[in-house]
Amino acid sequence: MYDITIIGAGVSGIFAAHTLIQKDLRILMIDIGKRLEERDCPLDRGESCHCDSCAKYVGFGGLGKSEGKYNYTNDFGGDLESKVGYDFALKLMEEVDHTLCQYGGDQAVMYSTENPSLVRKAKKAGFEILSTKVRHLGTRLSESVLQRMFERLKTTMDFRFQTEVSRIHKKDDYFELIISGDSKSIFSKKVILATGRSGNEWLSDQCASLGILQNLTRVDLGIRVEMPGNQLDSILQDSFETKLQYVGEGFTATTYCMNPKGRIIRKYQDGLVMADGQNYREQVNGSSNLNFTLFVPRYFSTLQEANQYVHSIIGAINQGGDRILAQRFGDLQENRATSATTMSHNRVTPTLSADYGSLRQEVPDLYIQSVQLFFDSLEKLLEQPIDEDTLLYALDGKFYSPRIKTDTRFETEVSHLYVIGDCSGITHSLSQAAASGIHVGKSLLQEKTL
């Protein structure tokens, strides 16, 4: 019988495990994916992919294997603050950073995006500036830190990779975990679910069988903007990027993933093709443009409703292929479609090949209005007009897990069953997911039953 079983080896599960190994406990971590060193995507080698689950998303490290940009803030990246309070959430994130540095993360220098004079100026134009301290590990360092954490963890706890728990049965004071394709069950006194967004469907099934309610599901959709590289110079004097938030009537629009000198790329996720941004560091040659997405969140009562909404809009734009729609900002204002002929003398050279046309015909008004109102305020902040040759790409999307009712220790209504990280619907960033893991780990260490 294990004391604690953690299902999901992403950053939330890893930081929970790293906290728990301080005590002499029998701990098991189960992941549906592979060990970190075996995670390999055929697409990266230019081969075709026939995998059941994507190694980019699943396996030890979860999505922590990607860019590894740890933002230490309550301003964005989740709502950990609502569970543990503002100051304690920041303290937990400090502990995340301390642990990363213990395993070599200090090779990346911490920086801050705080800029008080810009905050004051932006407020007058109707914006909030969201700021953060950042430790940006990058893919390679991120993998090395995670691998070193794995080497430490495996000396004191057990791991099972490429293993799926088909059902979790709650018994009086323990859980029985039925393993797919294995006649032997696993028994554990406590279970922590840490399956991230990639485990959404699996978790919905488990919640239904355990009688756990899943609540509101958030979906962010938005237009990716590509503008002349110098358009935001006056606000990017002191920092490489900024995060602007505009609150309109009935919606909030926030810039996401701002890439000076970046390119627009196609993002393939959940059977949809979206307009994403690529940082200039990830490219051979930078561009002369700057891009970002203007995300507007919407909330749905169920995951199914959220999925239906997203597929009805982005799926229709994709037309069964990888079509992305684009329009010049000037044409959107004049209510005329952009054509390949107009584009031949556009001063902003597109970094992604897209179909030109009219956003109004295919994109809900909410996302178009948000760009127009955001640009009105941005013109006040910049004290100059937005270039009419700016390009607007439809659409980018960021998807979330439904919220699950838990107490301040992330314990669900089923006692001794915890849900942490992105699958809780509370966190949506590396730092906050990892911090939720530390928090649950510490709470469990104090329990007399262990």
Ligand SMILES: Cc1cc2nc3c(=O)[nH]c(=O)nc-3n(C[C@H](O)[C@H](O)[C@H](O)COP(=O)(O)OP(=O)(O)OC[C@H]3O[C@@H](n4cnc5c(N)ncnc54)[C@H](O)[C@@H]3O)c2cc1C
């Ligand atoms: C492309 C991309 C890039 C990102 N970059 C950043 C960034 O730079 N900075 C940032 O703050 N945030 C970033 N995010 C968000 C961030 O990665 C997540 O918020 C964070 O990884 C969540 O951690 P987690 O542990 O909750 O889940 P995950 O990291 O998703 O880990 C979940 C784990 O559970 C496992 N799992 C799933 N289902 C099952 C199952 N049924 N059984 C067993 N195991 C299962 C998976 O294999 C995985 O290991 C990015 C997201 C994406 C999609």
